[in-house]
Amino acid sequence: AQKVTQAQTEISVVEKEDVTLDCVYETRDTTYYLFWYKQPPSGELVFLIRRNSFDEQNEISGRYSWNFQKSTSSFNFTITASQVVDSAVYFCALSEAKDNDMRFGAGTRLTVKP
Amino acid sequence: SAVISQKPSRDICQRGTSLTIQCQVDSQVTMMFWYRQQPGQSLTLIATANQGSEATYESGFVIDKFPISRPNLTFSTLTVSNMSPEDSSIYLCSAWRLGGNEQFFGPGTRLTVL
Numbered sequence: 001a002q003k004v005t006q007a008q009t010e011i012s013v014v015e016k017e018d019v020t021l022d023c024v025y026e027t028r029d030t031t032y033y034l035f036w037y038k039q040p041p042s043g044e045l046v047f048l049i050r051r052n053s054f055d056e057q058n059e060i061s062g063r064y065s066w067n068f069q070k071s072t073s074s075f076n077f078t079i080t081a082s083q084v085v086d087s088a089v090y091f092c093a094l095s096e097a098k099d100n101d102m103r104f105g106a107g108t109r110l111t112v113k114p
Numbered sequence: 115s116a117v118i119s120q121k122p123s124r125d126i127c128q129r130g131t132s133l134t135i136q137c138q139v140d141s142q143v144t145m146m147f148w149y150r151q152q153p154g155q156s157l158t159l160i161a162t163a164n165q166g167s168e169a170t171y172e173s174g175f176v177i178d179k180f181p182i183s184r185p186n187l188t189f190s191t192l193t194v195s196n197m198s199p200e201d202s203s204i205y206l207c208s209a210w211r212l213g214g215n216e217q218f219f220g221p222g223t224r225l226t227v228l
Contacts, residue, residue, distance in 0.1 A: 035217070043204065045157075045219040091156060095217070101147055102208070102217055104157045 002027045004094050006105035013082050014113050021077045021108045023092030029053075031097040034068065034075045039107070040088040048090075051075065082112045118220035120207055126226045127197055134193045135223045137207030142187035144210065148180070151204040151222070160205075163190045197227045 003026040013019045025034065036048040049059060051068050059066050063080045079086055092105040117140040127133050137146065148160040161169040161182055169182040184190045194201050207220040 037219075043224070044221050045206070047216045047218070050216050101159050101162055102157075103159070106156045 002029075002032075002094050002096055002103045004092050004103055004105035006090075006092055006108050008108045009106070010109045010111070012111045012113065015084060016081050017112075018078060018080050019082050019110065019112075021079075021090050021092075021110065023075045023077065023105060025073050025075065025092070025094045027094060027096055029096040033095045033097070035093040035095070035102065036066065036075075036077050037091045037093065038088045039091065045091075048077075079110075082110075084112050084114055086110060087112045118207055118209060118218050120205075120220040120223050122223060123221065124224040124226075126228060128228055129198055131197055132193055132195045133197065133225060134191050135205055135207070135225075137190045137192070137209075137220055139188045139209050139218075144187075146184060146190045147208045147210070147217075148182060148190070148192045149206045149208065151206060153203070157206065160192070194225065197225075199227045201225065202227045 005024045008022055011019060032053045034051045038046040038048055049066055056068050056070055058068065065078045067076045075092060087110060089107045089109045091107045093102045095102045119138045121136045125133055146163045149157040150160055151157045159172050160175045160180055161171045163169045163182045163184040165184045165187050171177060179195050181193045192205060202225055204222040204224050206222045208217050210217045
């Protein structure tokens, strides 16, 4: 069975600080996909990244970076020089290739204070 | 990418009534999913809706309570039947296109049951 754990329920930082959101997953499949979504106060889900299980290369997109480590079953998300607009709930999710349905972690509420 | 719309965007309903939520995708997709997000919680998969077959429900969700239709490759409906206040949630539709890179989400339907 697939499972996603986001141990950090809430994080609060001051603007311009770096922050890392942790995500640990469990799956028996060798082919799977990992995702991060952002849910701002307006409620819509904003897609941030998809990573497949065969690609462990870390990715950077502007102030966002992701660290995928199969050895520790982790897919952590770092925001560099955080901004107030980064305040949102961030969800990590896992999808196994065989059925494509997505299992979400509990989410981490990030508050960035000015 | 795909654009997903949902109707209604929100509704307030009386206990014991039913509400049908519509999900429209702007392009043909292979798989569509319905999720529930209870207040302050993460997303939970209700069911997978594939065109031409019955929906597949997750543990804890039954067809009598959440009947789903998928008449074609761009449209699906979810009905929340015999509603109670515990059904107050955001219901989200999502879609995955075969070979695509992300699972797209609709804006959600915010349901309040009195």
